[in-house]
Amino acid sequence: xxxxxxxxxxxxxxxxxxxxxxxxxxxxxxxxxxxxxxxxxxxxxxxxxxxxxxxxxxxxxxxxxxxxxxxxxxxxxxxxxxxxxxxxxxxxxxxxxxxxxxxxxxxxxxxxxxxxxxxxxxxxxxxxxxxxxxxxxxxxxxxxxxxxxxxxxxxxxxxxxxxxxxxxxxxxxxxxxxxxxxxxxxxxxxxxxxxxxxxxxxxxxxxxxxxxxxxxxxxxxxxxxxxxxxxxxxxxxxxxxxxxxxxxxxxxxxxxxxxxxxxxxxxxxxxxxxxxxxxxxxxxxxxxxx
Amino acid sequence: xxxxxxxxxxxxxxxxxxxxxxxxxxxxxxxxxxxxxxxxxxxxxxxxxxxxxxxxxxxxxxxxxxxxxxxxxxxxxxxxxxxxxxxxxxxxxxxxxxxxxxxxxxxxxxxxxxxxxxxxxxxxxxxxxxxxxxxxxxxxxxxxxxxxxxxxxxxxxxxxxxxxxxxxxxxxxxxxxxxxxxxxxxxxxx
Numbered sequence: 213x214x215x216x217x218x219x220x221x222x223x224x225x226x227x228x229x230x231x232x233x234x235x236x237x238x239x240x241x242x243x244x245x246x247x248x249x250x251x252x253x254x255x256x257x258x259x260x261x262x263x264x265x266x267x268x269x270x271x272x273x274x275x276x277x278x279x280x281x282x283x284x285x286x287x288x289x290x291x292x293x294x295x296x297x298x299x300x301x302x303x304x305x306x307x308x309x310x311x312x313x314x315x316x317x318x319x320x321x322x323x324x325x326x327x328x329x330x331x332x333x334x335x336x337x338x339x340x341x342x343x344x345x346x347x348x349x350x351x352x353x354x355x356x357x358x359x360x361x362x363x364x365x366x367x368x369x370x371x372x373x374x375x376x377x378x379x380x381x382x383x384x385x386x387x388x389x390x391x392x393x394x395x396x397x398x399x400x401x402x403x404x405x406x407x408x409x410x411x412x413x414x415x416x417x418x419x420x421x422x423x424x425x426x427x428x429x430x431x432x433x434x435x436x437x438x439x440x441x442x443x444x445x446x447x448x449x450x451x452x453x454x455x456x457x458x459x460x461x462x463x464x465x466x467x468x469x470x471x472x473x474x475x476x477x478x479x480x481x482x483x484x485x486x487x488x489x490x491x492x493x494x495x496x497x498x499x500x501x502x
Numbered sequence: 503x504x505x506x507x508x509x510x511x512x513x514x515x516x517x518x519x520x521x522x523x524x525x526x527x528x529x530x531x532x533x534x535x536x537x538x539x540x541x542x543x544x545x546x547x548x549x550x551x552x553x554x555x556x557x558x559x560x561x562x563x564x565x566x567x568x569x570x571x572x573x574x575x576x577x578x579x580x581x582x583x584x585x586x587x588x589x590x591x592x593x594x595x596x597x598x599x600x601x602x603x604x605x606x607x608x609x610x611x612x613x614x615x616x617x618x619x620x621x622x623x624x625x626x627x628x629x630x631x632x633x634x635x636x637x638x639x640x641x642x643x644x645x646x647x648x649x650x651x652x653x654x655x656x657x658x659x660x661x662x663x664x665x666x667x668x669x670x671x672x673x674x675x676x677x678x679x680x681x682x683x684x685x686x687x688x689x690x691x692x
Contacts, residue, residue, distance in 0.1 A: 216624025
């Protein structure tokens with residue numbers, strides 16, 4: 213039996229300090245696209261510099277080390293309780309090392325839970341499959357961006373948004389406008405069309421695991437992703453809401469079945485610090501992902 | 503490039519304009535949700551904030567040599583303090599606010615009236631900004647508020663910011679919001 217606690221602690225170290233290559237490349241090309249010496253170029257340049265520094269030091273990219281959500285794919289019959297326990301121990305160890313902030317508040321007492329381990333913290337989601345590997349992905353999503361996540365119920369008269377993909381487009385642009393710089397733009401949208409309210413947020417968050425460079429498998433959703441990305445970047449909100457051409461780095465849309473009565477558009481807004489990393493373990497051999 | 507050093511004078515702050523790049527040095531206190539609510543509701547402040555700076559930040563700190571070391575310290579979203587900020591500026595004589603994402607009209611009016619400036623630090627650039635922190639001089643409300651919400655007394659050097667709200671009535675964030683609202687109306691055909 214391998215030591216999952218150490219492996220997951222290492223996964224946290226990588227996730228918190230080492231921005232994935234696709235996200236870093238997106239920041240670099242955004243910085244190059246802004247006029248030299250503009251505020252947007254300077255801000256994006258600082259983000260690129262920060263990325264290199266955090267990686268070199270193994271320190272958090274952002275002081276808000278976020279909500280930790282582990283997405284697991286495991287063989288049938290796996291003891292998921294043991295994996296969940298390992299995740300909890302890894303979070304406590306990572307907090308002691310300064311890779312995670314003391315970021316958990318007991319509610320309603322308001323007391324800090326210094327180890328970051330509590331009911332539902334960290335969150336683990338398991339899927340059992342016909343596989344011999346265990347694969348786990350971690351997302352660290354900061355509170356500033358989470359506060360900008362939003363759910364729409366169509367039709368929405370105020371937005372002029374009906375139950376079609378053009379209605380979805382209006383919702384997504386509205387979400388980006390509403391977020392301004394509050395969620396640390398340039399951001400990424402994870403989107404779920406359909407489903408119920410609770411599942412919609414989970415599906416939307418899962419889309420944030422997708423690389424910035426991919427496209428939704430369904431052509432009409434891929435086209436919507438491209439269009440919303442292009443139009444959002446015409447809003448002029450820019451890095452940190454201080455103006456510029458780069459407001460979004462990516463749009464990732466999924467669709468799910470819904471009830472006839474409901475048509476939700478759920479948006480998980482992620483900041484530029486796209487912290488997602490994975491690891492696959494096959495017969496005791498580790499393969500780092502992301 | 504403008505330099506501001508603690509104690510921050512009203513004259514120096516009033517000389518700044520929205521968009522100016524400013525490097526802050528000297529003493530800075532962190533404060534976020536818990537502290538702002540506490541101060542605005544009449545809580546006593548253990549230190550003087552007069553001519554001082556409040557930094558909207560919950561740092562990552564680790565114990566070191568009987569003291570503390572800051573590992574990561576970028577800004578948190580300032581607008582959550584909007585219900586309290588004007589009262590804190592007026593009541594405690596705060597001269598400099600550092601945060602991210604901008605603030606609203608009440609804060610903007612307090613900035614004009616009292617001679618206070620809002621500085622935008624780079625959101626999420628926590629490793630970079632932590633390098634500008636020379637020392638942790640002390641901490642208040644550690645037990646009451648927890649490490650993240652505590653009031654950390656930091657000594658900073660050359661902490662890079664951009665003026666977002668000045669004393670002349672300009673608010674860069676409001677300007678961007680209004681212009682983007684117009685563009686949004688065109689895109690969605692309203």
